[in-house]
Amino acid sequence: xxxxxxxxxxxxxxxxxxxxxxxxxxxxxxxxxxxxxxxxxxxxxxxxxxxxxxxxxxxxxxxxxxxxxxxxxxxxxxxxxxxxxxxxxxxxxxxxxxxxxxxxxxxxxxxxxxxxxxxxxxxxxxxxxxxxxxxxxxxxxxxxxxxxxxxxxxxxxxxxxxxxxxxxxxxxxxxxxxxxxxxxxxxxxxxxxxxxxxxxxxxxxxxxxxxxxxxxxxxxxxxxxxxxxxxxxxxxxxxxxxxxxxxxxxxxxxxxxxxxxxxxxxxxxxxxxxxxxxxxxxxxxxxxxxxxxxxxxxxxxxxxxxxxxxxxx
Numbered sequence: 286x287x288x289x290x291x292x293x294x295x296x297x298x299x300x301x302x303x304x305x306x307x308x309x310x311x312x313x314x315x316x317x318x319x320x321x322x323x324x325x326x327x328x329x330x331x332x333x334x335x336x337x338x339x340x341x342x343x344x345x346x347x348x349x350x351x352x353x354x355x356x357x358x359x360x361x362x363x364x365x366x367x368x369x370x371x372x373x374x375x376x377x378x379x380x381x382x383x384x385x386x387x388x389x390x391x392x393x394x395x396x397x398x399x400x401x402x403x404x405x406x407x408x409x410x411x412x413x414x415x416x417x418x419x420x421x422x423x424x425x426x427x428x429x430x431x432x433x434x435x436x437x438x439x440x441x442x443x444x445x446x447x448x449x450x451x452x453x454x455x456x457x458x459x460x461x462x463x464x465x466x467x468x469x470x471x472x473x474x475x476x477x478x479x480x481x482x483x484x485x486x487x488x489x490x491x492x493x494x495x496x497x498x499x500x501x502x503x504x505x506x507x508x509x510x511x512x513x514x515x516x517x518x519x520x521x522x523x524x525x526x527x528x529x530x531x532x533x534x535x536x537x538x539x540x541x542x543x544x545x546x547x548x549x550x551x552x553x554x555x556x557x558x559x560x561x562x563x564x565x566x567x568x569x570x571x572x573x574x575x576x577x578x579x580x581x582x583x584x585x586x587x588x589x590x591x592x593x594x595x596x597x598x
Contacts, residue, residue, distance in 0.1 A: 292335040292358035295327045299354035306349050307365055308451045309430060313342025315454055316365065318415075322450065325352045325361065332358055342366065348433045349373055373433035378448070380429045380553035381480040383514070387427065387551075396439045405442050412442075414449050416457050416469055425473040425548025428452040456557050464561050472560045477548035480556035481510035488579045489559035495571060495581065497563050504569075506538035514549040572597045 305323045307316060313336040317329035326332050335358040336342055342362035348369025352361050376394070378387055388402040405411065406427065409418040418426065428451040434444065457469065464472050475496060483492040499506055512528040513519050514536045532540045536549070552560075568581035570588035574595040582588045592598060 291331055291338065294355050294357045295325070296354040301353055303352050303354070304349050304370065305352055305365070306433075306447055306450075307345055307347050307369075308454055309347040311345055311347065311454065313345060313362060313365075315458070316342075316345065318458075319450060319454065320352070320361065322413075323352075325354060325356075326358070335359075336362075349435070369433060370435075374436055375431050376434050377431040378427065378429040378551065380556070381477075381550045382429060383519075383550045384422070384424055384427065385517075391441065394436075396434070396436060397441050402441045402445070405445055412446055412449055414453060416453065418449075419470060419547065422547055423449070425477050425551055426452050427551045428455060429551050429553050455554055460561060467561075471544060472557065473552070474544045474548045475560040476552035476556040477550045478506075478508050478510060478545075479559050480552040481550060482508060483579065484577055485579065486555035486559075489556055490562060490564035491566055491568070491581065492571060492579070493559040493563035494565050495568050498565075498569065500544065503542065505540070505542055506544070508538045511536045511538045511545045511549050514545070 303323050303325045305316075305320060305325060307319070311319070314333050317326070317332040317336075320326045320332060321329040339359070341359060342365065344366040345362075346366060346369055350365050350367070350369055352364050356364070376391075376396075378390075382390075384403050384406045387406075388397070388400065391397045391402050392399040406423045407421065409420065409423050412418065412423070414426075423445065427445065427448040430448075430451055432444070432447065463469075467475075475493060478496065479489050479493055482496075483489045496506055496508070509525075509529065512534065513525055515534075516524050516528070518524075528534050528537065529539060531537055535541065536545045538545060566581065567583050569583060570585065571579055571581040572588070572591055572595065573579055574597065580591050580595065582591055
């Protein structure tokens with residue numbers, strides 16, 4: 286009886302269709318805020334309580350689903366366990382991609398005019414989140430994932446909001462106590478470097494520990510990836526080497542202290558978790574050999590020896 290009362294519809298007379306996007310990996314408990322943001326329910330906490338009492342919704346399917354406010358919690362969960370709305374097509378945002386790469390990928394598929402996504406993503410005030418968004422750019426908060434989208438009705442602003450919501454669901458809400466002495470912004474910036482610095486997820490907590498140790502001891506980070514951030518082409522070596530020698534470049538972490546001013550891309554979950562939960566080690570330096578294998582070292586002498594051994598300059 287209690288479950289029935291708690292699971293009642295928001296408005297029995299309102300049958301207007303609402304499309305709800307269920308991110309990959311969602312649980313019945315985690316979709317409450319998504320449903321509330323979409324207007325399908327009025328109270329995410331009450332919905333979550335219903336799930337706790339009934340144990341329903343263990344079969345959610347990622348994708349877009351039709352619901353409305355006349356549905357009770359049980360019917361909504363039943364719909365979310367059904368087949369997603371047809372005609373969705375997958376669009377993948379790769380880990381580490383910058384706003385400009387996402388924009389280019391969307392434009393190449395004919396989903397937007399070139400520059401439309403970038404213009405929106407550099408106006409955070411147009412979007413909402415249960416945590417502070419940076420003032421000038423959403424770089425770092427645009428969660429990399431394979432999203433199901435409807436090409437004919439694609440809306441870049443709604444897509445960006447969906448990425449922010451997925452970032453919140455997959456990462457921020459999993460850390461209700463925060464990140465200790467680190468801010469969310471600092472975690473995101475660090476994670477954006479880690480995803481570029483270390484290709485192997487298992488090694489990322491160690492790399493995070495080394496970089497945080499440098500920050501805490503007032504060392505320059507020396508992360509070369511940051512000097513690539515503003516380049517039109519990430520692998521433009523000539524422009525990159527010029528950036529490395531430019532002390533006025535705010536993203537030059539060889540010559541300037543502290544974190545770069547913004548994230549340098551959009552990190553995946555393993556990089557975010559590594560930044561939030563770094564592994565302590567005796568190492569201060571690291572490099573990768575030609576196969577991509579990580580070689581951490583304790584001193585500058587060991588680091589230079591590793592450079593010579595693996596021919597890394």
